[in-house]
Amino acid sequence: MADSLSIKDNRTGKSLDFPIQDGSIQAMDLREFKKSSDDFGLLSYDPSYMNTASCKSKITYIDGDKGILRYRGYPIEELAEKRNYLEVAYLLLNGELPSKSEYEEWSHNITYHTMVHENTKQFLEGFRYDAHPMGMLVSSIAALSTFYHDAKNIFDEHSRKLQIYRLIGKTPTLAAYLYRHSQGLPYIYPNNDLYYTEDFLTMMWKPPANTSYKPDPVLVKALDTLFILHADHEQNASASAMRGVGSTHADPYSCAAAATAALYGPLHGGANEEVLRMLEEIGSKEKIPETIRQVKEKKKLLMGFGHRVYKNYDPRARIVKKIADQVFEITGKNRLLDIALELERIALSDDYFISKHLYPNVDFYSGIIYQAMGFPEDIFTVLFAIPRMSGWLAQWNEMLQDPEQKIARPRQLYVGYPERHVP
Ligand code: ACO
Numbered sequence: 514m515a516d517s518l519s520i521k522d523n524r525t526g527k528s529l530d531f532p533i534q535d536g537s538i539q540a541m542d543l544r545e546f547k548k549s550s551d552d553f554g555l556l557s558y559d560p561s562y563m564n565t566a567s568c569k570s571k572i573t574y575i576d577g578d579k580g581i582l583r584y585r586g587y588p589i590e591e592l593a594e595k596r597n598y599l600e601v602a603y604l605l606l607n608g609e610l611p612s613k614s615e616y617e618e619w620s621h622n623i624t625y626h627t628m629v630h631e632n633t634k635q636f637l638e639g640f641r642y643d644a645h646p647m648g649m650l651v652s653s654i655a656a657l658s659t660f661y662h663d664a665k666n667i668f669d670e671h672s673r674k675l676q677i678y679r680l681i682g683k684t685p686t687l688a689a690y691l692y693r694h695s696q697g698l699p700y701i702y703p704n705n706d707l708y709y710t711e712d713f714l715t716m717m718w719k720p721p722a723n724t725s726y727k728p729d730p731v732l733v734k735a736l737d738t739l740f741i742l743h744a745d746h747e748q749n750a751s752a753s754a755m756r757g758v759g760s761t762h763a764d765p766y767s768c769a770a771a772a773t774a775a776l777y778g779p780l781h782g783g784a785n786e787e788v789l790r791m792l793e794e795i796g797s798k799e800k801i802p803e804t805i806r807q808v809k810e811k812k813k814l815l816m817g818f819g820h821r822v823y824k825n826y827d828p829r830a831r832i833v834k835k836i837a838d839q840v841f842e843i844t845g846k847n848r849l850l851d852i853a854l855e856l857e858r859i860a861l862s863d864d865y866f867i868s869k870h871l872y873p874n875v876d877f878y879s880g881i882i883y884q885a886m887g888f889p890e891d892i893f894t895v896l897f898a899i900p901r902m903s904g905w906l907a908q909w910n911e912m913l914q915d916p917e918q919k920i921a922r923p924r925q926l927y928v929g930y931p932e933r934h935v936p
Contacts, residue, residue, distance in 0.1 A: 522546040522555075537566055556924055566748075568756065568918065572605060572907050573747040580825035584745060585609070593832050598740040599623060599709050602681060602903035605745050606910060620709075626682030627703035627712065629690070630660050637694045646892045647777040649691040650684075651770050657683065658766035665764050667913055676765045677906050684902050685709070688895045689716030710737040713899070718887070731843050732886055735836045736896075739882070742829040742875060743897050745904025749821075751775040751782065755905040756912045760921040765909060772905045773898050779816070782901070785876040785893040788817035789884060792849040792856075801856050809865050817877030818860065824870035833878040837885075844885040853881055 518538055521528040531542045544554030559565045574583040582589040585604050592601050596610070603611045603619050611619055636656055640649050658664060661679065666672040690700050693716075701716045714728035714736065746752070754775035758768040776782035795804050808815045820827060841847065857873055860866045876897075883893050912918050 520546070524548055535569070540565070556926070558926055562748075562753075567753070567921070568748070568912065568915065570747060570908070570911060571608065572911060573745045573904070575747055575822050577820070577822035577824050580823060580828050582746075582828050589742065589828055590832065593738050593741050596741070597708070598737045598744070598900060601741045601744055602900075605903050605907040606677060622678045623682045623709065624703075624705050624712075626678040627686050627705070629657075629683050629686050632660075633687070633690065634700060637690055640691075640694065642695060642697070644695065646688070646691050646695065646895045647773070647783070647898075649694070650687060650895050650898060651773045651777065653687045653691065654680075654684070654766055654773055655770035656766075658764045658770075661764075661766065664766060667759075667762055667764065673765070673910060673913070677910070680765060680769055680902050680906060684899050685713035686716060688892070688899055689713060691895075692717055692892055708733070710740060729843050731839055735840045735882065736886070738832070738836055739879060739896070740900035742832055743879075743900045745901070745907060748908075749781065750778070751901065752905060752908045755909050756918075757921040759909045759912055760918060765906065768909055769902060769905055772901075776898055776901065777894060782876075782894045782897040784816050784874070785880040785883070785897065786890050788853075788876055789849070789880040789890050789893070791816045792852050792881070795852055795856070798852055798855045801852070801859055804856070805859060805863065805865075815856075815860060815866075815871070817880075818866070818873055819869075819871045820874045823872065823874065826872045827874040829875035830873045830877055833875060833882065837878055837882050840882050840885055844887075847881045847885040849881050849884070853878065 516533045517530045518533055519528060519530050525546075525548065527546065529542075529545055531538045540557050543557055546555040547553075557565070572585065574586070575581065584592060584601065585608055587604070587610075592604075596604075599620050600611055600616060602623075603616065607615075633653065633656070636653065637649065640652075657679070661676065663672050664676045686703050693700050699721050701719045701721070703712050703716060707715060711728055711730075711733045714733060715726065718728065719726040748756075751772040755768050755772035758771040759765070779787045791804075795801060804813075804815075807813050837847075837850065841850070857877070860871070866872075879897075880890070880893050883896055884890065888896065
């Protein structure tokens with residue numbers, strides 16, 4: 514039979530044919546194989562979900578071997594060149610790019626939900642001056658759920674839309690507030706006359722006494738493009754956290770806080786911060802061979818290299834490299850760039866990295882740009898969380914409307930003691 518898989522269970526001699534659909538078989542079909550009638554049935558064992566599709570999705574397509582990334586079918590390169598972040602966020606959530614009137618309504622709704630409740634300031638005051646920005650972001654996104662009780666109506670489309678406007682609108686405000694808290698600076702309110710990234714940079718950097726402050730348009734555009742590149746990446750660890758918590762029907766603020774926590778890890782969104790620390794630790798081009806030696810001896814990882822899905826150059830990393838040139842024309846070159854370029858050159862000509870298909874990922878160069886723009890290292894992952902919010906929400910929205918999805922609950926293989934008795 515075409516497009517099917519025949520499996521024979523040699524324990525019982527039983528053979529079955531299973532349909533192959535979209536390049537997969539249904540894991541539940543394996544349960545048909547039982548040693549005896551009271552046997553649970555066969556499981557597939559897949560630690561870290563290396564080869565398990567947990568959902569069907571229409572949002573983001575990645576071909577890791579070819580280095581392809583598309584949102585709703587559109588190549589990331591074209592979106593980065595021709596559209597702004599808010600249009601791309603609309604695309605991720607709605608499936609199509611917005612018409613002019615759809616865009617106006619969308620950007621109006623996001624803009625008019627950028628204010629946060631005044632209580633947020635008191636809440637932030639509770640954090641110590643040296644609290645990590647990601648810790649503050651996780652907590653303040655979770656705290657939003659305490660303000661919006663209507664968010665529990667997750668099967669009401671109107672309510673879902675409202676929470677989406679709020680989360681996309683308020684995350685930059687929270688990010689800027691927590692930065693200003695850490696610096697002991699007064700908070701700057703959002704300004705409805707400004708575009709999303711311009712408003713964010715203004716809330717971050719505007720000196721309170723300078724009423725004419727405007728961020729450089731080149732930097733606004735560069736950040737906006739970086740936001741497009743970071744907006745979604747299908748079923749990565751944080752999107753899976755979003756879907757996993759969402760599958761319990763928790764409100765979207767609690768889900769987004771969980772996703773933000775997953776992003777915090779140095780193997781995921783925390784890598785951009787780690788790359789900078791690594792480059793600073795290397796300090797000069799002469800020390801690169803020593804770093805490479807230690808990486809090969811498995812004493813450390815080359816942060817910003819490697820990816821679970823890409824086994825080729827991350828297409829986002831190419832675009833980030835171009836943005837770096839534009840930013841450095843305004844800010845002056847980041848001294849770490851030369852070390853990064855040389856590190857990449859050496860790694861990409863070394864058999865160790867070639868044989869393991871280790872290429873720079875999106876985070877290898879993004880931190881160098883953020884640093885040149887004036888952002889402190891520990892806020893880099895926050896700059897990832899702001900745009901990823903639209904991707905997380907698109908994944909959450911899709912999951913809630915997918916009749917095949919239930920509460921996420923993996924199985925385990927129990928390998929502990931058999932029953933024993935307390936002496
Ligand atoms: N430096 C050195 N060696 C590496 C690296 C690296 N950055 N990444 C993978 N390897 C090696 C592993 O040691 C392993 O070697 P082995 O086969 O001899 O055991 C092999 O390559 C395969 O690596 P895995 O860890 O099995 O790959 P996995 O898909 O599980 O991990 C990950 C992907 C987590 C991204 C990994 O490459 C890594 O830790 N990279 C550094 C952190 C980083 O940059 N993360 C950002 C990812 S992009 C993002 O989240 C936006």
